[in-house]
Amino acid sequence: MSLLKVEGLSKSFKGLQVLKNVSLEVEPEERHIIIGPNGAGKTTLFNCITGVLPINEGTVSIQGKMIADLPSHTRVSEGMSRTFQKNNLFGKLTVEENVHLAVTARKSYRFKLFKSLLSYKDMQQESQDLLKEWDLWERRNQTVDELSYGEQRLVEIMLAIATKPTILLLDEPTSGMSPAETIQTTKLIQKLPRTISLLVIEHDMEVVFSIADRITVLHHGEVFLSGKPEEIRNDQRVKDIYFGGGALQRAEA
Numbered sequence: 001m002s003l004l005k006v007e008g009l010s011k012s013f014k015g016l017q018v019l020k021n022v023s024l025e026v027e028p029e030e031r032h033i034i035i036g037p038n039g040a041g042k043t044t045l046f047n048c049i050t051g052v053l054p055i056n057e058g059t060v061s062i063q064g065k066m067i068a069d070l071p072s073h074t075r076v077s078e079g080m081s082r083t084f085q086k087n088n089l090f091g092k093l094t095v096e097e098n099v100h101l102a103v104t105a106r107k108s109y110r111f112k113l114f115k116s117l118l119s120y121k122d123m124q125q126e127s128q129d130l131l132k133e134w135d136l137w138e139r140r141n142q143t144v145d146e147l148s149y150g151e152q153r154l155v156e157i158m159l160a161i162a163t164k165p166t167i168l169l170l171d172e173p174t175s176g177m178s179p180a181e182t183i184q185t186t187k188l189i190q191k192l193p194r195t196i197s198l199l200v201i202e203h204d205m206e207v208v209f210s211i212a213d214r215i216t217v218l219h220h221g222e223v224f225l226s227g228k229p230e231e232i233r234n235d236q237r238v239k240d241i242y243f244g245g246g247a248l249q250r251a252e253a
Ligand SMILES: Nc1ncnc2c1ncn2[C@@H]1O[C@H](COP(=O)(O)OP(=O)(O)OP(=O)(O)O)[C@@H](O)[C@H]1O
Pocket: 013, 018, 036, 037, 038, 039, 040, 041, 042, 043, 044, 045
């Protein structure tokens, strides 16, 4: 059974149809990347899957459970977590305080009946482990506002991981990052445990091809093609219509 299944999803804004009959699946352990030009509807698709926007038609399910009518915040308890294109962090708090809040929120949400059993030390340890795994240990006492944009994006991914998702949606995780930060972030995403399935929007083709098990091409709000990275890379229509050859050729180099 698919972990995430989207079927026949359509979305319009005041008569402008932005998504048309979109269907896609994410299998357990899969790393599924969505590509497509600006305005193709990628972020709108994420907003519909995560419940930030209501959908007009179609279904969204996680492990067979229909979630299209669930409010956005309750989808975390179904194992879904996401990052946004714009940071969603507490800028005046330190990096460690941000991660600690995310860990605490998850634990108190899942175990609210047993609050007295929660160990502050366990949560602190979990926060510190995350900071080390995500190469942010040296930055732990700095406020988020003091970090570079790329580091802030890294913190945001780390906070999404702190909710212990089974499926993680990353919206352009490397956008606005320096080349070095992009390489670092790509490596960290590659190192994520396979117990976290990924659905990722990404423009950087080198990042796409170094992460993807499967790629879906979205074009004018419709699924243009979906397949294994090599099928997408070698598809002449994708090369011609989408990238004019350039982006894919750079990724091949
Ligand atoms: N809230 C909204 N109201 C009206 N139109 C919207 C809204 N959100 C998105 N759109 C329109 O929907 C279309 C798809 O936008 P979307 O941001 O989903 O594309 P995208 O593929 O994520 O683009 P990008 O790669 O630039 O982030 C665009 O034409 C956009 O103007």
